[in-house]
Amino acid sequence: MDYAKCLAFGGGREAFLRLSDIGYDESAVCGRLGLDDITDITWRAIPIYRKEKLFAREPLECAIDIFLLQGALSQEELDLLFDEDGQKTLCGCGVLSSRGDKWVSNLSCYPVGGGFIVSDHAWPKLPHPGQCAVPHNQVMYIGTDSRWLVHATVRREFESALDLCTGSGIHAILAARHTKRVIAVDINQRAVECTAFNAYLAGAQNVEAVCGDLYEKLGDERFELITANPPFVPSPVDELGYRDGGSDGESVQRRIVEGLPCRLSLGGVAQIVTELGEREGDSLPDRLRSWLNGAPLDILVLRLRTHSAANYAISHAKGDDSYEEFFESVDEWATNLSSQGYTHISSVLIAFKWSDPSCGEPWERMEDVAPPSADMGYAVEEIFAAERLSRLSDLRELLESRKIRRLGNIGLLEASQLGNTADMKAQAQLLGVPLSIGRWLDGVELNILLALHTPKSLSELTEEFGGGGELLLDKLRLLIRSGFVTLC
Ligand SMILES: C[S@@+](CC[C@H](N)C(=O)[O-])C[C@H]1O[C@@H](n2cnc3c(N)ncnc32)[C@H](O)[C@@H]1O
Structure with missing residues (x-):
């Protein structure tokens, strides 16, 4: 695929944008192929996708086949995606080529973040486009x-x-x-x-x-x-x-x-x-x-x-x-x-x-x-x-002047070794935060989290715990670091 030539020819933006009109986006593709995530697409399953998921040959299914699965479309199927002008432009740009009575694409087109990104095909060794060796300058697919x-x-x-x-x-x-x-x-x-x-x-x-x-x-x-x-x-x-x-x-x-x-x-x-x-x-x-x-x-x-x-x-x-x-x-x-x-x-x-x-x-x-x-x-x-x-050097002063609150919902898991109730452990995981952090808690940390059902200052916590100012400060540093508590 010659991207510079394609661009010089006009690029066919209008034609590509047609793919939005037929609902070619990440969630629709996943839905149609029955996948949790678009990165789960695998070439080994192509015959299964085609037979079980793309058999109705609706426009979205044809787009998935030609632009993600390196498949070939009949003229009738291509007509569902692009009008005559669009097809002419994409052929002139080198995006589409005919193979016998079928049409193939010389690039893959990935739905990404509400738009499209094109690249060379992910699996150049598949029967189409028939390359037997992947060139050193292959443009990486969306991995x-x-x-x-x-x-x-x-x-x-x-x-x-x-x-x-x-x-x-x-x-x-x-x-x-x-x-x-x-x-x-x-x-x-x-x-x-x-x-x-x-x-x-x-x-x-x-x-x-x-x-x-x-x-x-x-x-x-x-x-x-x-x-x-x-x-x-x-x-x-x-x-x-x-x-x-x-x-x-x-x-x-x-x-x-x-x-x-x-x-x-x-x-x-x-x-x-x-x-x-x-x-x-x-x-x-x-x-x-x-x-x-x-x-x-x-x-x-x-x-x-x-x-x-x-x-x-x-x-x-x-x-x-x-x-x-x-x-x-x-x-x-x-x-x-x-x-x-x-x-x-x-x-x-x-x-x-x-x-x-x-x-x-x-x-x-x-x-x-x-x-x-x-x-x-x-x-x-x-x-x-x-x-x-x-890590703030004046964290103590900040904790005295402001209140501490739990950050979002926290899930607690408890674990104990059979026959050893003294070795009870609790793990906290921050829920509702995508890159969630989980940590094993000791008794003091667990009690701090429980005490913070309403926001409290450091002195209120110290009073509730009957002292232990330095230890509390250390534990609060750990809980802040793990994202379980913050200032309000
Ligand atoms: C793993 S691909 C990443 C492609 C794309 N950024 C992505 O995330 O899908 C690595 C890219 O680095 C490029 N590359 C390799 N060595 C490079 C260098 N010394 N300077 C700039 N790019 C380089 C390759 O040509 C290739 O396109």
């Missing part, structure tokens, strides 16, 4: 990692944003809705052209797509929002530009982090979705801290999923033609991971902000959380705010 970053990005108003490793431009185009000026950078010229095409489709005139190696073309400009989904796979091969991150997986992600201190504005936020290899005795936050070279930024790592090195090697190995080839590939991947000392590989969302000196030293924090599934950028900011509040 699970892309959608995680979409959901976790802070969506407040910014003056300027930078999306590194932009691929289809998905993060740049979404940022353009709440940012005055967005720069989208990719080293792959085809990705830059695809981003320009997506910006045109979205009517986002404030997106500038730049071909370059990370920060190299940016002068000395700083940005309030920086997003990145770099190639991150610790790989023994260099086959896919969007995937392979060198044998340790860090060749691009490390340079992104190293460059942040010169690129992130004060008050801004940088957010990266990536995978990191984990070694015994080497914490991920410490590694990220060392990449910052002493720059005072706070680091939040949200760990979403962890894979054992063995499973990781198996899932990346190739060898469709023979067991022998497959086993050799598994061995090659496993050997590479073991030479890096990686026991596990974790999917993470990382956020950086300049540290606030009134909260002491720059901090780093890691939480295991469920992957984000809706607009949760605000929850990322809430974790920063809670961590900072808990």
